[in-house]
Amino acid sequence: MIRKLLFTLLLTSSLAEAQSYAPAAGQAGSTAIAKSSTVFKGWATGISVVRGPQDIANPTGPLASSGDPSGALGGTSTGVVCLGDGGSATLTFGVPIANGPGFDFAVFENGFSDTFLELAFVEVSSNGVNFFRFPSHSETQTTTQIGGFGAVDCRYINNLAGKYRVNFGTPFDLSDVPNNALLDKNNITHVRVIDVIGTINPLYASHDSFGNIVNDPYSTPYATGGFDLNAVGVINQKTLLSAKSFDLASVTLYPNPTSDMVYLDTDQQSSILIYDMGGNVRKKLPTAQYNEVKVSDLNPGIYLFEITIDEKKTTKRIVIK
Known part of the structure; x- marks a missing residue:
C-alpha cells in the first residue's frame, strides 16, 4: 500500500x-x-x-x-x-x-x-x-x-x-x-x-x-x-494575379475620410499621382508595391488618387481631414 x-x-x-x-x-x-x-x-x-x-x-x-x-x-x-x-x-x-x-x-x-x-x-x-x-x-x-x-x-x-x-x-x-x-x-x-x-x-x-x-x-x-x-x-506567400488579368475596378482605398494613412487593397505594383482639386500634383509615387500611403503631410481637403497599373489607370477620390 x-x-x-x-x-x-x-x-x-x-x-x-x-x-x-x-x-x-x-x-x-x-x-x-x-x-x-x-x-x-x-x-x-x-x-x-x-x-x-x-x-x-x-x-x-x-x-x-x-x-x-x-x-x-x-x-x-x-x-x-x-x-x-x-x-x-x-x-x-x-x-x-x-x-x-x-x-x-x-x-x-x-x-x-x-x-x-x-x-x-x-x-x-x-x-x-x-x-x-x-x-x-x-x-x-x-x-x-x-x-x-x-x-x-x-x-x-x-x-x-x-x-x-x-x-x-x-x-x-x-x-x-x-x-x-x-x-x-x-x-x-x-x-x-x-x-x-x-x-x-x-x-x-x-x-x-x-x-x-x-x-x-x-x-x-x-x-x-x-x-x-x-x-x-x-514561408507562405499570397499567389498574385498577373497585372494583365487584374481588374482595376477592384482597387479600393480606405479609410475615407482619413487623416494619417490611406491603405490600398491591391497586390499589384502601381504608380500613384495625388492631385488636389485645382489639378496640382501634390505627390508622385514611382512604381512599387504600395499597401499604404502617408497623407498626414497633406492639407485637409479633397484629393484625387490616380493609380496606374500596367498602363491602366483608375482615379479614386479621398477626403483628408
Whole structure:
C-alpha cells in the first residue's frame, strides 16, 4: 500500500512538472526554424516602431532606444530594434502572407541562449487597421519573478515570439487565429510584434490567452530593454494575379475620410499621382508595391488618387481631414 502511494505521488509530481510544448532549437521535436532555411520566400520590407519605457514601473522614464528599425528588415541583417516594455513594431511585406500548409511565417529575436528568452505577442492584419492576436500560452510559474537575466524554459511557451535563441525563428500558423470577417488570412499585409512586459506585478503584467500572467526577464531598465526584433520571415506567400488579368475596378482605398494613412487593397505594383482639386500634383509615387500611403503631410481637403497599373489607370477620390 505504501509503495503504491509513493508511486502515485511520484507520478503526480512528474505530470505536474511536465512541459506541454516544443523544446529548444536543435532538439527533437523543436519547431525552431533556422534563419538560413530555404523555406523562407520573403522578409519584412517595411516597419514602424512604438518604443516602450525601459521600465514599465517608471512609465515617464526613458524609453528603449537601441537599434535602428531597419535592423529588423530583410533576412540578412544581424541588427535588432529594441522595443522596451510593452513597445511594438508593425511590419509590412512586399507580397502578403497567406494561410498555407503548416507554418506561414516566423519571428526572430536575438536571445543569446536557449533559456534567456524575451517574449512578445504577435498580431496580424489584412488591412492595417484591424489586428488579431495569436492565442498564446505561458505555463511558466508566476510565484517568483524571473530576474532581468533569468532563465525561461521554452517548453512552457506557445505562440509567443522569442521562444527560440538568436538565428532561430519562432513559427506561426495563421490557422491558429480565430476566424473573423475583418481578417483575410490569405492576404496578411501587416504583422505586429508587441513586447511582453514580463513583470508578475498585476498592475503592469501581460497575460496570455488563458489569463495567465506571462513571467519573463524583468526588469531590463536599459536602452536595450524589451523584445529585440531581428526579422520576420515569410514561408507562405499570397499567389498574385498577373497585372494583365487584374481588374482595376477592384482597387479600393480606405479609410475615407482619413487623416494619417490611406491603405490600398491591391497586390499589384502601381504608380500613384495625388492631385488636389485645382489639378496640382501634390505627390508622385514611382512604381512599387504600395499597401499604404502617408497623407498626414497633406492639407485637409479633397484629393484625387490616380493609380496606374500596367498602363491602366483608375482615379479614386479621398477626403483628408
